[in-house]
Amino acid sequence: MDKKVGVIIPSYNQGKYIETTICSVIGNRRHADLAIAVIDGGSQDDTKSIILKYETELDVWCSEPDGGQADAINKGIHLLPHCKYYMWLNSDDIFEDEYAVSKIVDFAEKNHFEVCYGLSHLIDASGNRVGEYPVEEFAVDKLGHRCFLSQPSVMFSKEAYETTGPINSSLTMCLDYEYWIRLASKYKFGFIKEYIGSTRVYEGTKTSTMQQRHLKEAIFILMKFYGRVPMHWIVTKMLTDYPKSVLQWIPRRVLMMLLLPFRKKVIRTSMEGNWND
Numbered sequence: 001m002d003k004k005v006g007v008i009i010p011s012y013n014q015g016k017y018i019e020t021t022i023c024s025v026i027g028n029r030r031h032a033d034l035a036i037a038v039i040d041g042g043s044q045d046d047t048k049s050i051i052l053k054y055e056t057e058l059d060v061w062c063s064e065p066d067g068g069q070a071d072a073i074n075k076g077i078h079l080l081p082h083c084k085y086y087m088w089l090n091s092d093d094i095f096e097d098e099y100a101v102s103k104i105v106d107f108a109e110k111n112h113f114e115v116c117y118g119l120s121h122l123i124d125a126s127g128n129r130v131g132e133y134p135v136e137e138f139a140v141d142k143l144g145h146r147c148f149l150s151q152p153s154v155m156f157s158k159e160a161y162e163t164t165g166p167i168n169s170s171l172t173m174c175l176d177y178e179y180w181i182r183l184a185s186k187y188k189f190g191f192i193k194e195y196i197g198s199t200r201v202y203e204g205t206k207t208s209t210m211q212q213r214h215l216k217e218a219i220f221i222l223m224k225f226y227g228r229v230p231m232h233w234i235v236t237k238m239l240t241d242y243p244k245s246v247l248q249w250i251p252r253r254v255l256m257m258l259l260l261p262f263r264k265k266v267i268r269t270s271m272e273g274n275w276n277d
Contacts, residue, residue: 010090031101036060085157123199135191215237216270
């Protein structure tokens with residue numbers, strides 16, 4: 001292996017944040033053997049000029065139309081074929097500090113894990129910490145209730161990627177959740193109780209502006225892999241679909257019972273879509 005860890009930064013029109021993301025990854029080179037790939041989908045803002053500013057620090061980069069985030073991540077992995085491990089950092093997220101990658105790599109090597117994850121902060125548009133991602137101890141069954149892994153704090157091996165297959169490029173919102181479930185069907189996950197990455201949460205993020213798509217994909221994934229959908233997903237989907245209805249004023253514990261007759265319909269409509277790649 002030429003490099004121990006390949007870090008892929010998928011990007012599209014994130015000129016406001018990508019410089020901070022790139023610098024966050026470069027900083028980790030002081031303590032970890034990294035290869036860096038920035039895969040931009042042909043941004044129309046100043047992203048490309050920022051990438052060029054750091055070109056000498058990058059192992060590979062491109063700026064061209066692609067099939068979305070998952071396609072960009074898969075492309076980045078294929079362009080860094082000699083790495084032992086991989087991580088991806090969205091172009092508005094950052095690593096916790098310059099020791100983040102070395103901490104999770106050392107943990108994986110010492111304990112012989114093919115997949116590892118750590119704790120994660122939530123940050124706002126200015127980079128201020130505003131909370132923590134609700135990370136939990138690993139259990140396959142718990143993944144069937146919610147995604148408790150924070151993507152910037154997850155690392156998987158080349159072996160795990162080749163065995164599990166590429167990230168599903170037909171998914172827009174829940175591509176990480178679906179991939180964790182597939183990895184979990186084959187590997188035991190290691191949990192390091194250290195902060196590794198930070199997820200940026202602000203008005204306009206993909207998970208805020210596309211919540212309906214997010215919920216539809218999540219329900220599809222849960223049915224595909226677990227054959228069931230916990231009722232809290234159904235309630236959230238209905239509240240999102242009908243934001244001005246009387247449902248908004250009813251306690252969630254009551255909605256759990258009231259909306260039970262609509263469960264099959266919500267699941268059926270969520271299963272519509274070509275997400276089987």
